[in-house]
Amino acid sequence: MTEKSEIERLNKIYQDLPPNQFEVAQGLIVQAARLRVRLDKLWKDIKKNGEVEMFSQSDKTEPYERERPAARLFTATDKNYQAIIKQLNEMTPPSKKGNKLEELLSDR
Numbered sequence: 001m002t003e004k005s006e007i008e009r010l011n012k013i014y015q016d017l018p019p020n021q022f023e024v025a026q027g028l029i030v031q032a033a034r035l036r037v038r039l040d041k042l043w044k045d046i047k048k049n050g051e052v053e054m055f056s057q058s059d060k061t062e063p064y065e066r067e068r069p070a071a072r073l074f075t076a077t078d079k080n081y082q083a084i085i086k087q088l089n090e091m092t093p094p095s096k097k098g099n100k101l102e103e104l105l106s107d108r
Contacts, residue, residue: 001040006033014088021091028084035081042074 051071056063
């Protein structure tokens with residue numbers, strides 16, 4: 001996945017926003033795309049190298065298990081990505097078609 005392909009994907013999802021909101025959303029879309037690409041790279045690293053590593057302050061101390069920096073970055077990046085997607089979704093008007101949850105609740 002590239003930043004450009006992710007921007008195109010998100011633009012397609014949010015293309016029905018009113019023009020003024022779509023213009024505002026562009027900055028969020030670009031940032032979300034950057035974060036998504038970064039998340040994919042971090043996830044590949046975590047799958048390959050794990051979430052924890054053995055670490056020691058010096059060769060005189062016993063190593064201990066600690067969270068790898070990539071795992072910490074993944075968590076922070078994912079939180080930021082989800083916050084941006086939430087902002088974008090909040091800009092989206094409610095669907096005219098009922099969603100599945102509404103359909104299930106109305107059947108009761």
